[in-house]
Amino acid sequence: xxxxxxxxxxxxxxxxxxxxxxxxxxxxxxxxxxxxxxxxxxxxxxxxxxxxxxxxxxxxxxxxxxxxxxxxxxxxxxxxxxxxxxxxxxxxxxxxxxxxxxxxxxxxxxxxxxxxxxxxxxxxxxxxxxxxxx
Amino acid sequence: xxxxxxxxxxxxxxxxxxxxxxxxxxxxxxxxxxxxxxxxxxxxxxxxxxxxxxxxxxxxxxxxxxxxxxxxxxxxxxxxxxxxxxxxxxxxxxxxxxxxxxxxxxxxxxxxxxxxxxxxxxxxxxxxxxxxxxxxxxxxxxxxxxxxxxxxx
Numbered sequence: 001x002x003x004x005x006x007x008x009x010x011x012x013x014x015x016x017x018x019x020x021x022x023x024x025x026x027x028x029x030x031x032x033x034x035x036x037x038x039x040x041x042x043x044x045x046x047x048x049x050x051x052x053x054x055x056x057x058x059x060x061x062x063x064x065x066x067x068x069x070x071x072x073x074x075x076x077x078x079x080x081x082x083x084x085x086x087x088x089x090x091x092x093x094x095x096x097x098x099x100x101x102x103x104x105x106x107x108x109x110x111x112x113x114x115x116x117x118x119x120x121x122x123x124x125x126x127x128x129x130x131x132x133x134x
Numbered sequence: 135x136x137x138x139x140x141x142x143x144x145x146x147x148x149x150x151x152x153x154x155x156x157x158x159x160x161x162x163x164x165x166x167x168x169x170x171x172x173x174x175x176x177x178x179x180x181x182x183x184x185x186x187x188x189x190x191x192x193x194x195x196x197x198x199x200x201x202x203x204x205x206x207x208x209x210x211x212x213x214x215x216x217x218x219x220x221x222x223x224x225x226x227x228x229x230x231x232x233x234x235x236x237x238x239x240x241x242x243x244x245x246x247x248x249x250x251x252x253x254x255x256x257x258x259x260x261x262x263x264x265x266x267x268x269x270x271x272x273x274x275x276x277x278x279x280x281x282x283x284x285x286x287x
Contacts, residue, residue: 006144007142007143020138024207036150062142062156098238099144100235100236
């Protein structure tokens with residue numbers, strides 16, 4: 001089965017008196033279904049932006065807020081990453097990303113994106129990828 | 135103000151017929167700003183025994199309505215060992231040995247206040263170990279914490 005290798009690095013020269021610099025790397029065996037990288041226009045209707053289909057499996061999930069509505073027009077609207085049962089996992093501001101093995105207590109649910117604004121004109125272009133744990 | 139950067143690379147030699155790699159980086163800013171970096175962090179290493187869902191990070195007024203960032207890694211090596219991570223009453227993920235997560239975390243994901251939920255979000259981050267004790271490390275980059283006044287006993 002294929003392998004996904006995620007590497008996270010956190011660095012700062014001034015958050016602490018000594019330089020902060022650490023990395024963590026993992027080797028994950030994954031299987032279908034997956035989505036290697038895609039974009040989606042998230043709206044205020046979460047169910048319109050399902051990025052991980054309902055499953056009881058663990059999905060390694062990457063989501064990034066592009067800070068734009070369409071790839072070029074800037075927006076600062078925040079976007080909730082939430083289960084399809086509406087419980088929030090995280091809230092992304094412009095430019096932020098998350099990576100995590102998402103798993104809703106073995107419930108058969110998916111993951112969706114939900115723009116934090118009621119105006120249907122407020123949309124955010126998001127990038128995402130997911131891989132199912134083998 | 136401090137500037138802390140998170141970078142991630144996701145690569146694979148065999149997911150597709152050709153190797154793939156994507157990278158992204160972000161600066162950890164205070165909520166609703168794009169210029170003021172977070173200057174406080176906590177770093178912990180803990181052994182989580184099985185049988186109880188423990189509070190890993192308590193919500194507080196100091197963390198309310200702002201961006202905070204949580205990084206958690208499971209340092210066990212037996213691939214059957216894992217922990218679940220919850221926010222409030224919801225399990226959001228499972229970290230098996232060696233796995234990690236990094237997410238922005240806000241106390242502002244719901245609005246129902248209560249005496250035991252001053253932020254109105256009920257967003258303690260909790261952790262429960264399965265199969266065996268799990269050693270975890272976590273870092274919280276945050277805007278501040280509620281410091282308690284010492285009372286001599």
